[in-house]
Amino acid sequence: MFGTGLLKGLGVTLKHAMDTFNDDREAVPDRYRGSLELGDNRRVIQQPIDQEGLLTIQYPEEKRLLPERFRYIPMLIWDSEKHEDRCTACGICAKVCPPQCIWIVRDSDENGKPVTRASEFYIDAAVCMSCSFCVEFCPFDAIKMNHDYELAVYDRYPQLVYDMEELTVPLEYYAALWPTQYDEEQTRRREEEEQKRRQAEEKARRVATKNAAAKEPTAAGPKRSAAELQKLARERAAQRKTQTADGDKSGDDAAAAKKARMEELKRKAQERARQRKLESGE
Amino acid sequence: MSQATAVAEPPVVDIRFEQELADAIVGAWAEDTQKAYMIAPDKILAVLRHLRDVEGYDFLSNLTCVDYKGYGGKLRNDVSERLEVVYRLYSTRIGGGPISLHVRVPQDETVPSATAVFPGANLQEREVYDLFGVKFDGHPNLRRILLWDGFNGHPMRKDWQEAYYEEDVKPFRSRHPKGEYAFHEDKLPWAKNTTYPTGWDPDSWQQPVAYVPVSQAPHHENEPHLDTESIVVNLGPHHPSTHGVFRMLTRVEGETILALEPEMGYLHRNHEKIGERNTWLMNMPFTDRLDYLNSMSNNWSYALAVEKLAGIEVPERAEYLRVIMAEFGRIVNHAWSIGFILNDLGALQTPALYAIEEREMILDLFEAVSGARLMCNYMRFGGVVRDLPAGWHEQATYLANDRLPRALDELDRLLTENEILKARGRGVGYLSVEDLISLSVSGPMIRAGGLAYDIRKAEPYGIYDRFDFDIPTLPNSDIYDRYYIRLLEARESVRILQQALRDIPEGEILGGKGGYTLRAPEGEVYSRLEAPKGELGFYLVSDGKTTPWRYHVRSPSYINLNALGPMSVGYKIADAIVILGAIDIVLGEVDR
Numbered sequence: 122m123f124g125t126g127l128l129k130g131l132g133v134t135l136k137h138a139m140d141t142f143n144d145d146r147e148a149v150p151d152r153y154r155g156s157l158e159l160g161d162n163r164r165v166i167q168q169p170i171d172q173e174g175l176l177t178i179q180y181p182e183e184k185r186l187l188p189e190r191f192r193y194i195p196m197l198i199w200d201s202e203k204h205e206d207r208c209t210a211c212g213i214c215a216k217v218c219p220p221q222c223i224w225i226v227r228d229s230d231e232n233g234k235p236v237t238r239a240s241e242f243y244i245d246a247a248v249c250m251s252c253s254f255c256v257e258f259c260p261f262d263a264i265k266m267n268h269d270y271e272l273a274v275y276d277r278y279p280q281l282v283y284d285m286e287e288l289t290v291p292l293e294y295y296a297a298l299w300p301t302q303y304d305e306e307q308t309r310r311r312e313e314e315e316q317k318r319r320q321a322e323e324k325a326r327r328v329a330t331k332n333a334a335a336k337e338p339t340a341a342g343p344k345r346s347a348a349e350l351q352k353l354a355r356e357r358a359a360q361r362k363t364q365t366a367d368g369d370k371s372g373d374d375a376a377a378a379k380k381a382r383m384e385e386l387k388r389k390a391q392e393r394a395r396q397r398k399l400e401s402g403e
Numbered sequence: 404m405s406q407a408t409a410v411a412e413p414p415v416v417d418i419r420f421e422q423e424l425a426d427a428i429v430g431a432w433a434e435d436t437q438k439a440y441m442i443a444p445d446k447i448l449a450v451l452r453h454l455r456d457v458e459g460y461d462f463l464s465n466l467t468c469v470d471y472k473g474y475g476g477k478l479r480n481d482v483s484e485r486l487e488v489v490y491r492l493y494s495t496r497i498g499g500g501p502i503s504l505h506v507r508v509p510q511d512e513t514v515p516s517a518t519a520v521f522p523g524a525n526l527q528e529r530e531v532y533d534l535f536g537v538k539f540d541g542h543p544n545l546r547r548i549l550l551w552d553g554f555n556g557h558p559m560r561k562d563w564q565e566a567y568y569e570e571d572v573k574p575f576r577s578r579h580p581k582g583e584y585a586f587h588e589d590k591l592p593w594a595k596n597t598t599y600p601t602g603w604d605p606d607s608w609q610q611p612v613a614y615v616p617v618s619q620a621p622h623h624e625n626e627p628h629l630d631t632e633s634i635v636v637n638l639g640p641h642h643p644s645t646h647g648v649f650r651m652l653t654r655v656e657g658e659t660i661l662a663l664e665p666e667m668g669y670l671h672r673n674h675e676k677i678g679e680r681n682t683w684l685m686n687m688p689f690t691d692r693l694d695y696l697n698s699m700s701n702n703w704s705y706a707l708a709v710e711k712l713a714g715i716e717v718p719e720r721a722e723y724l725r726v727i728m729a730e731f732g733r734i735v736n737h738a739w740s741i742g743f744i745l746n747d748l749g750a751l752q753t754p755a756l757y758a759i760e761e762r763e764m765i766l767d768l769f770e771a772v773s774g775a776r777l778m779c780n781y782m783r784f785g786g787v788v789r790d791l792p793a794g795w796h797e798q799a800t801y802l803a804n805d806r807l808p809r810a811l812d813e814l815d816r817l818l819t820e821n822e823i824l825k826a827r828g829r830g831v832g833y834l835s836v837e838d839l840i841s842l843s844v845s846g847p848m849i850r851a852g853g854l855a856y857d858i859r860k861a862e863p864y865g866i867y868d869r870f871d872f873d874i875p876t877l878p879n880s881d882i883y884d885r886y887y888i889r890l891l892e893a894r895e896s897v898r899i900l901q902q903a904l905r906d907i908p909e910g911e912i913l914g915g916k917g918g919y920t921l922r923a924p925e926g927e928v929y930s931r932l933e934a935p936k937g938e939l940g941f942y943l944v945s946d947g948k949t950t951p952w953r954y955h956v957r958s959p960s961y962i963n964l965n966a967l968g969p970m971s972v973g974y975k976i977a978d979a980i981v982i983l984g985a986i987d988i989v990l991g992e993v994d995r
């Protein structure tokens with residue numbers, strides 16, 4: 122009979138409407154099952170896979186609970202146990218980055234010799250495609266994906282060009298966002314360190330016995346003792362921390378400082394471009 | 404409804420040519436990776452015709468071009484011609500692998516147009532003309548397609564450089580260790596980066612509309628006594644129910660379409676040029692952005708091509724994971740597609756929203772496993788990048804065994820018997836399946852015309868030969884069947900998912916050497932899979948370096964648009980919107 126198909130279809134919509142209506146009249150509607158109440162209508166929602174009824178999430182009051190592996194913009198890890206940046210400025214992240222949105226300035230010591238530390242680290246978040254290759258290939262677990270996705274600003278430049286300060290987060294932050302992966306990683310790192318320590322001891326013992334056999338007085342030790350180095354690192358870290366703290370005190374100052382830094386970079390780039398032009402005789 | 408399908412035969416390796424074509428083959432190419440025949444330019448049409456009529460290779464799948472200027476490999480030491488036009492043909496009747504043909508062209512020479520034998524070469528030859536500057540003799544409508552007329556140069560040529568050119572190959576040296584990166588905005592502060600072709604004036608130029616109709620002849624001879632006038636209507640850019648920024652240039656008489664030309668390129672970003680600058684691995688997240696509703700299939704297709712080229716093994720568990728992700732992706736795509744066909748018909752929102760309820764849950768699963776809902780970037784050469792998190796398998800099993808079948812049944816009840824849908828869809832947009840094949844159309848469209856051709860059966864990849872599933876077909880080749888075939892295919896996907904989730908073994912998920920540098924051996928490969936929209940293929944040429952020499956995407960959305968004009972002629976202008984909707988295009992893939 123003409124019209125049965127239509128009626129059948131309308132039955133489906135009616136069923137949907139009734140389901141939602143009934144679901145909404147319950148004390149806890151299906152979509153709020155297992156969600157985290159923050160008060161003031163704000164919730165973090167974890168939609169169960171067998172959810173019925175209305176699926177809409179009232180963003181921004183309500184937000185989804187993000188899965189651990191959610192990836193957005195990278196962040197740099199400050200190792201709070203060792204009080205240092207994990208990043209060694211090896212540049213692998215900048216090399217594997219598909220849109221080439223990472224650029225790094227390697228730090229140098231007072232003699233101008235490069236050291237394994239970054240003095241500048243930029244990520245252009247407007248270019249970043251959230252692929253997480255930098256995380257996959259970082260050998261030092263120094264770069265991870267942040268879950269923070271509400272990044273809207275008025276200007277792309279310089280606000281969306283993140284520098285080291287904006288990118289750096291403490292290890293605990295990462296541990297809270299990525300608990301499973303963090304645990305696995307810590308276990309692995311401890312094992313590796315243990316192995317390294319054992320190897321070093323073994324080597325030291327071998328050297329000692331060899332030296333004893335040769336009956337030679339040991340030559341000059343390392344330029345600085347381990348304790349001295351650690352002290353130095355601590356001082357540097359403290360220094361940097363105060364800098365960061367200063368920056369936090371007045372956001373405007375920090376932005377102005379950053380802008381100035383950017384302007385400086387820009388000026389340098391222009392300088393170089395001019396130089397190149399002169400050299401090429403144009 | 405389903406029927407026995409063409410199952411793979413061993414691919415035909417040698418062509419047996421008649422006497423008069425004996426001298427057509429002038430050599431072979433890339434015999435170590437995927438053998439191709441070198442054909443004399445003046446014989447190419449005869450060879451194509453012979454392959455189509457005698458050998459049964461009726462499907463011109465991929466037509467593209469390679470610029471070998473500055474090629475570093477060893478295979479082309481004594482070759483002077485710069486460009487090579489590449490053809491790949493398949494048989495929809497016997498299945499199996501391709502026949503690959505190359506034609507060498509000096510820089511300013513022309514090639515006979517294959518449109519005389521395969522009308523489906525239309526869009527692909529226009530693309531080659533646009534991006535490489537190769538002219539095709541006898542092409543009915545050889546205009547630029549992705550770029551506009553005022554674009555200077557042919558960007559896929561190796562010596563063409565973009566306005567923000569940095570280096571030929573990534574990683575760029577400016578990023579580390581000195582961090583000397585300069586913003587593009589600063590390099591060209593007044594945006595004086597526009598150049599025009601010589602003798603071309605932007606002020607006097609006018610967009611030619613007079614060429615409509617171009618590739619289809621108007622047919623208003625049937626009522627010569629009426630003094631009517633046809634007019635040109637521009638549908639778009641944007642509206643055609645907003646599948647993206649796309650334009651349909653139509654000539655209508657009353658409401659009847661006399662001719663229709665698709666105009667595209669608004670989202671063009673020269674994906675392929677970027678792909679040639681990238682290392683092999685860097686292209687993986689870029690493929691996500693092609694058909695952004697199905698990043699899993701795109702990843703897989705690219706990974707398949709590179710694995711074939713470099714000979715990388717994939718562990719068992721990774722194969723299962725790939726099948727699971729791709730089939731979930733197919734359901735997501737078909738749900739969207741059904742929703743949009745109904746949207747285009749005027750059934751605004753309700754069917755679309757019902758159709759995508761379960762899509763949200765599948766996307767949640769994608770996010771839990773890969774970290775992103777759409778841009779999954781999940782596959783790597785030799786497997787997948789992350790294993791399933793705790794609880795994923797149970798959730799997916801619940802979806803596949805319980806929720807998805809129920810949801811598809813509900814969609815079926817909601818729509819299939821609907822009299823309005825039948826009235827609008829039956830007999831609209833008809834094109835015979837033979838015409839569709841000759842227009843290089845693939846995917847659900849040809850199965851809705853009655854031909855059971857599915858690459859998962861015809862040339863199985865991955866582990867599809869292990870699963871028990873059918874290829875549904877429908878006989879009518881109209882809008883209604885194109886809607887319904889997608890529902891049936893989603894049901895088959897559910898069947899595959901149930902089997903895959905039941906049988907998935909434990910084990911490794913990533914084979915090969917891993918790492919971020921890959922050097923593929925010199926040669927070329929074309930690899931394809933049955934993406935939800937049709938045949939998605941990647942054509943890769945390697946000269947043994949860390950970046951692809953040529954990276955070409957055979958995107959189903961783009962090539963299926965060949966049929967849009969012929970399908971729409973004679974129907975009403977309101978039907979054209981649905982006809983486009985039923986092709987199921989994604990502009991990220993059309994414009995690349």
